[in-house]
Amino acid sequence: GYVSEAAMFARGQLRPPAPVWVDGATWNNAALTASPVGYRPSQQTILLAPVYSPGLPLIMAGFQLAAGPGAVFYVVPVLGVIAIWATWLLGKELGGVWTGAIAATLMTTSPAFLMMLVQPVSDVPGTAFWTLSLVAACRGQGMAVAGAATAAILVRPNIVPLAAVPLLLLLLAHGGFRVRTAFAFAATVLPAPAAIAFLNWYF
Numbered sequence: 624g625y626v627s628e629a630a631m632f633a634r635g636q637l638r639p640p641a642p643v644w645v646d647g648a649t650w651n652n653a654a655l656t657a658s659p660v661g662y663r664p665s666q667q668t669i670l671l672a673p674v675y676s677p678g679l680p681l682i683m684a685g686f687q688l689a690a691g692p693g694a695v696f697y698v699v700p701v702l703g704v705i706a707i708w709a710t711w712l713l714g715k716e717l718g719g720v721w722t723g724a725i726a727a728t729l730m731t732t733s734p735a736f737l738m739m740l741v742q743p744v745s746d747v748p749g750t751a752f753w754t755l756s757l758v759a760a761c762r763g764q765g766m767a768v769a770g771a772a773t774a775a776i777l778v779r780p781n782i783v784p785l786a787a788v789p790l791l792l793l794l795l796a797h798g799g800f801r802v803r804t805a806f807a808f809a810a811t812v813l814p815a816p817a818a819i820a821f822l823n824w825y826f
Contacts, residue, residue, distance in 0.1 A: 624661020625743050628673045629683030629695050638670040638826060645669065665826055672826035676819060678777030679745045699747050703740040706751035707731050709758055716761040749779040753789075760789035763796035765804055769811035776815040786812055 631639060641664065642657045650656075654664035658671055665672040673680075682702075683695040690697075710730045714723030730736055739746040752775035759767035772786045790808050797804055 624659070624673070624675050625679050625683065625745065626695050627659070628661060628675055628677070628680035629687055630692065631673065632677070632680055632684035633687045638665055638672055641669050641671055676745065676778060676780050677822055678774060678779070679748050681777070682748070683743070696743060699743055700740055702748045702751040703736070706736075706747055706754055709751060709754035712758045713754055713761070716758060745778050749775055749782070752778060753785060756786075756789040757792065760792035761796060763793065765793055765797075765807060766811070768793050769808050772808075773812050773815045776812065777819065780816055780819050783816055 631637065639662075641654050645653045645657050646669070648656075654669070654671075658664060661673055661675050662671040663674050664670070679698070683698050686694040686698050707727050707730050711723040711727035714726035716723075736747070736750075752771050756768050756771035756775060759765075759771060768789045772789055776783050776786065790805065793808065794801065794804060
């Protein structure tokens with residue numbers, strides 16, 4: 624689903640057509656039965672709409688345009704390396720170098736992480752972006768926090784409430800609640816769910 628959506632974005636074809644036999648099918652919901660994993664019929668049943676969030680497919684589409692169709696399968700491993708590195712940075716911020724080293728080692732040897740590291744799905748990318756957001760928040764780097772959180776929301780919008788955690792850490796790093804910091808964070812992050820809502824409406 625993610626890979627085919629990436630190819631769709633790379634081609635600029637945002638709603639692929641349903642198979643030609645759908646129009647002549649004699650059973651109910653023929654377009655639904657013709658929809659592959661990750662797609663549903665749009666209101667125009669001759670078109671299919673992707674249901675996976677666009678963040679990861681857009682990154683994959685960039686890789687595909689840069690290095691060919693096979694490059695989409697490098698996205699998750701690359702982001703997995705970033706997730707391990709970000710885990711080390713976060714541990715170092717919270718407890719020192721050894722804490723970071725132990726955290727990164729545990730991440731690297733986690734069976735669940737290793738299993739998802741070779742799947743073209745959004746679990747590892749979401750982890751990478753949220754961890755980067757936490758690292759930047761601990762360092763008080765406002766725009767980096769918002770940028771990483773925005774990427775994380777585009778990858779996994781169903782956990783958008785998590786954005787409150789890096790925002791809280793960022794405010795604590797700045798010595799308490801600041802309207803300007805909170806507003807800048809919200810102004811950067813909120814376009815992500817708005818963009819997803821618009822795409823869902825379009826699809």
